[in-house]
Amino acid sequence: MILKRIAPHPLPTNDYICTVGTTPANGYLGVLGGTTGNKIGNTTTNWHNFCSTVETNESTLMTDGAFGLDQTVWFHFKSPATGGNRNIEIRALNDPNNVGDQIDLQMLLLQGNPTCPFSASTTFTSLTPIESADNVLTFNSTINVCLPQNTDFYVLVDGSGLNKQGYFTIEVENMALLEVLQMTIFVLPKP
Numbered sequence: 001m002i003l004k005r006i007a008p009h010p011l012p013t014n015d016y017i018c019t020v021g022t023t024p025a026n027g028y029l030g031v032l033g034g035t036t037g038n039k040i041g042n043t044t045t046n047w048h049n050f051c052s053t054v055e056t057n058e059s060t061l062m063t064d065g066a067f068g069l070d071q072t073v074w075f076h077f078k079s080p081a082t083g084g085n086r087n088i089e090i091r092a093l094n095d096p097n098n099v100g101d102q103i104d105l106q107m108l109l110l111q112g113n114p115t116c117p118f119s120a121s122t123t124f125t126s127l128t129p130i131e132s133a134d135n136v137l138t139f140n141s142t143i144n145v146c147l148p149q150n151t152d153f154y155v156l157v158d159g160s161g162l163n164k165q166g167y168f169t170i171e172v173e174n175m176a177l178l179e180v181l182q183m184t185i186f187v188l189p190k191p
């Protein structure tokens, strides 16, 4: 019998929320540009959540949608510096580059910054849940949401019970300036 040694997976760099911060290698995607169509992240960097864990009290964030947390990893980005509210789309794709391990993606978007270094009692309390996504018909996951300018956001990425761990990509796109409907009402005096 011939035994072949396989290369072990490196552990994810963004398992713990306080390791993300502003380091691209740990999941910091950057500041989104102010022009419609601007993107951060990409569909070529293959992230994964092998052997990632759930931190103490992380599940208290699940007030929207409330999917169960299995093996979470974290991303951080900032909305455009100026320009007011924007429609922003966050897309996580299940192994689009066929690295070879699928994941049924779930996402949670939070506003604010964690309180670091990690503390079970305070780290997650400074974050506000905004929106969750657990698409039923696809292993991909998408969030469409209107976000304020110049604000920090964190994205939790997890797998579902169908497939908890695997490879994925993540991308954030500026979809459009939110149009404000202006209406002028004339009140005419009674004749």
Ligand SMILES: [Ca+2]
Binding pocket: 014, 015, 016, 017, 052, 053, 054, 055, 071, 072, 073, 074
């Ligand atoms: Ca984690």
Ligand SMILES: [Ca+2]
Binding pocket: 067, 068, 069, 070, 071, 106, 158, 159, 160, 161
């Ligand atoms: Ca899950």
